[in-house]
Amino acid sequence: MTATLGLFGSPISTYYNKVKIALLEFGLPFEEIELAPGAGQWPGTGSPSGKIPFLRHGDQGIYESQAIIEYLEDIRNATTPSLFPADPVDRARCRELILYLELYLDTPMRPVYQSVFWGKDLAADSLQHAIEAVEAGLALLMRRASLDPWLCGTQFTHADCAAWVHLTTIQWALALAGHKGFVQERAAALTDYLERLAERPSIARVEADRREASRRIKAERAAAQGR
Template structure:
């Protein structure tokens, strides 16, 4: 059985959702960043952390890639052109959506108060909106890779939820419809329906 360390309200949600999609057994240790449990496995203190027996994997995207490859689902095979396109979308979302949200979040409450630059939220919101518009033009169907739901869909949907809670509104209608499709999936519903 897999063990996921990290709060389901963090990027650990991505890993938990993927495990639900895969139908794999897991347990969640709601360990906080920098907690003893996390620091014992990841010197950076960051979550999520995955325990697979005696093996440890860190970083939500690395964990998801490992699990998807291991179970042969939610990803295209390594070495295929489809996988190259999938990985390009994953990296685009991490660089242009996730990182913008993370920078704004850090300057809102994560950094020490004397290091925060609250004014960064305004250009970050502009950049987020621009990047969402560009990304949605790459969407090939109901999901980013067409009919196949893959790792970048989980990341983008998670970022869409994060953006809403961070008050990063997007009036992109394609994104709204896309998020609705992703959130309608059984695994997502199981995790969020209370």
């Protein structure tokens, strides 16, 4: 690998951090270029969807977090272990679990995030809808998760990178929306699992960067509003 990898996005973004954990796990050198969600202009400095993250590798752009991590798999150093299991059935289950996290847990929570993190209005039935969806999504995830000790079994995989960012953000957002402990009550085994994940150096680094960026962005917003 010759050209530098540039990761565009924000350290407070879930999908950005899913990719960043994989970059750190692979030990691939990369630089971070901060771009707020929705701030990029296609085809200039942005992604086709306007979403973050995206990756620049030399003069090439790679878009969508799942496509990015599959690309990182392809370019990683041959001596670095894959973050997908070796067995094809296990690989499929790893991708399946990522889809559960993103389609059935993250997606229904988006209106709640807009409200609790960005101050947008949230209709009472939207919160109820999100809560019901998360309950069903967690049941689905737990039907197929191993947690012994990682989501897909003995090997730490991309599913764990996705699980950390999505499950911790859901917990946090639901607590802010008045439902503290919802995830732990519905899926008790996730508590120990998330503690194990928090100890992983790649995740500890991403979490420290997220907290630091979050404090900075909050202070900038307050200053802009004259508070």
